[in-house]
Ligand code: HEM
Ligand code: HEM
Ligand code: HEM
């Protein structure tokens with residue numbers, strides 16, 4: 001029998017536990033009881049505890065079944081995931097809260113990710129499943145979280161929330177452009193087109209038009225076949241052409257690596273949303289544990305922890321102390337790579353030059 | 362003696378306190394030997410510092426243009442288990458709430474039809490079923506459909522809409538963003554499953570200005586809950602926070618971006634100049650028992666966010682500062698009319714792979730507003746223009762010139 005199409009997702013209310021259905025839209029307030037444990041109180045007086053645990057995002061069905069077993073035992077068969085790949089176990093019966101926490105702790109799941117600390121890293125596929133990555137995703141995430149786990153579990157706290165995201169190429173499926181700290185895979189060499197094979201496997205005009213900086217030009221081969229050539233100076237290594245045409249590979253083990261960006265945010269709390277800005281233009285890929293990347297992030301986090309005022313997000317902190325002070329204190333070298341000179345973009349206009357005489361020395 | 366591991370580099374990532382994806386791949390591989398080739402190929406990537414996947418190949422299921430990502434190994438000679446290893450995007454239940462029964466069903470189907478590896482969840486919010494053969498795609502879809510699940514978006518279509526937990530578990534939700542997200546997902550199944558636009562289009566629904574689904578950064582159409590009237594204040598709870606040791610002057614009043622809160626330490630009372638409050642949520646975040654968003658609730662409608670590719674990142678910007686809650690409930694006539702006209706304008710004017718926000722920047726807000734028959738308002742801008750290069754509508758020049766006489 002052919003499958004039904006366009007049935008859409010299951011209706012979400014069919015998946016809500018009773019305490020949520022009873023108090024839907026009628027929650028009164030909440031408290032963070034301890035790191036990773038939220039208590040929501042309804043106008044009715046009902047209480048709901050949510051225990052948040054970190055996960056790997058790339059998980060197997062056995063893991064999902066283990067979550068299910070735990071939720072069956074303590075949560076009447078209900079749990080949820082958060083927008084940042086955490087798992088939340090929902091408990092309506094206070095008597096089950098501590099036993100649940102004990103089981104989770106015994107099984108080694110980190111509990112935390114609430115309040116002023118670091119929650120799970122939003123990330124992408126990397127070498128595990130994508131064709132354009134300049135680095136892996138799950139590996140660097142694991143290495144960074146192993147190092148920063150105390151900020152997840154609440155052993156250490158920060159002045160405000162600190163959100164980290166990773167995307168393994170400039171497509172930024174992981175949406176890193178507004179993170180407090182963003183880890184971005186970058187290529188640094190133009191594609192190496194196989195000009196003879198290209199006309200056989202790709203459409204030449206669409207390959208040419210795929211390039212946002214017009215770096216790809218038509219060129220006739222000796223036998224008169226239409227192919228392409230690349231103006232290397234105009235290429236910013238976005239990989240767009242490779243997505244259009246597999247005869248344009250650009251990955252390169254030595255040239256590829258990671259850039260670190262800082263100071264973005266999404267929420268409207270205090271200051272408005274802002275983009276992340278370039279802090280470190282390049283760090284090498286050094287699997288399996290990317291020590292250069294881990295050290296660089298740890299350095300920024302620790303400095304921020306020590307220097308920022310309460311409730312200042314990373315971007316607010318840097319704006320207050322000034323970028324010169326940020327580079328000075330972190331010891332990160334400031335280079336010509338940091339100065340925006342990409343004119344491929346239409347509006348919004350460049351805002352990167354300082355036009356006041358206000359600065360710090 | 363134990364057998365020597367074939368993945369010494371990845372084994373390193375089983376150490377340390379954070380949950381390890383390597384452990385999970387190995388668990389799946391115990392039951393599904395071909396999944397071990399995922400780990401083996403990844404080990405080669407770790408050795409060589411380069412990926413080993415090829416893209417392309419049109420794969421899919423009958424009747425749909427999206428929802429499947431085709432993926433092939435470039436070393437099928439070494440890793441036959443992942444020769445083809447396609448991904449299915451499955452539309453998650455709104456708000457990511459599950460019953461264990463439903464999840465076990467998905468696990469059973471996926472163990473039968475694929476690698477046993479998943480992402481909970483993909484970046485857009487879908488359940489990602491990672492890795493199966495071409496000939497399993499249709500039966501996999503049939504099984505999922507039978508179990509009540511459907512595919513999410515991919516390609517130049519409406520991507521799977523997502524929402525924060527909203528009124529289900531957050532006292533700050535200013536409208537029923539879960540219901541609206543679900544209803545819009547159902548309304549636009551055609552657009553979700555059959556790519557037919559210049560590029561992708563995303564809806565995200567956050568219940569309040571904390572924006573926990575990052576709608577402002579990640580959606581072409583961003584719904585961000587807000588309110589219009591005064592913040593609700595409970596004086597007793599304010600006093601209780603003060604007695605509990607909270608420094609209301611430093612932690613709350615001084616951090617208000619518009620300095621519209623004054624605190625009287627002797628009476629332990631605050632006063633908010635609500636006409637100056639920009640609804641940033643800070644004071645409410647710090648004192649959730651004492652303060653709540655006002656009662657006249659709704660959302661701010663913003664549009665145009667996108668990642669840097671191709672012409673630079675863009676955050677969504679204001680289209681309608683306040684849509685009252687009543688308009689965010691069924692039957693949504695106003696919104697359906699609005700979005701149909703917006704899509705039509707984008708479809709007619711957008712270039713291939715041009716996101717809505719890029720089109721807005723290329724042709725200008727004034728052209729969009731005219732096409733949509735909307736009025737410009739100061740909430741749409743940070744500040745008025747600083748350059749004098751104004752494009753005048755010829756007809757306006759005629760009329761305004763005459764008026765002067
Ligand atoms: C500055 C303020 C805030 C920011 C920037 C912010 C940001 C975030 C982020 C990044 C997430 C994803 C969390 C994760 O998966 O670990 C999140 C989720 C969430 N936040 Fe906030 N948050 C803010 C304030 C709050 C506060 C004060 C609450 C109070 C309860 C809250 C409630 C939630 C809830 C319930 C979720 C889960 C949402 C979901 O996954 O659907 N947020 N928030
Ligand atoms: C030109 C831009 C982009 C291209 C060419 C692109 C391409 C891809 C490809 C090939 C994959 C498949 C990865 C795999 O093999 O599983 C993927 C996954 C994905 N992309 Fe993109 N992408 C682009 C931009 C974006 C953006 C801007 C977003 C989000 C705002 C996004 C969201 C996703 C999501 C959610 C996935 C699912 C995998 C995951 O969650 O990591 N992509 N993209
Ligand atoms: C096409 C555009 C423009 C033209 C043709 C133009 C032309 C002129 C001319 C003819 C003068 C007078 C020079 C003199 O004193 O003999 C002048 C002065 C000036 N222009 Fe422009 N201008 C243009 C755009 C701008 C813009 C965009 C700005 C600033 C944002 C600007 C700022 C000034 C300033 C500050 C002066 C000096 C005024 C003064 O003496 O107080 N101009 N411009």
Ligand code: SF4
Pocket residue numbers: 124125126130131132133134167168169170171172173174
């Ligand atoms: S960010 Fe780039 S490499 Fe990573 S999953 Fe997305 S398209 Fe693939």
Ligand code: SF4
Pocket residue numbers: 190191210211212213214215216230234235236237238239240241242250
């Ligand atoms: S990598 Fe990007 S910039 Fe370079 S040639 Fe290809 S499309 Fe153009």
Ligand code: SF4
Pocket residue numbers: 525526527531532533534535567568569570571572573574586
């Ligand atoms: S966006 Fe607002 S309403 Fe939604 S979960 Fe976050 S704090 Fe709650």
Ligand code: SF4
Pocket residue numbers: 270616617618619620621622633637638639640641642643644645
């Ligand atoms: S919501 Fe923000 S702007 Fe409004 S009073 Fe509170 S801190 Fe001030």
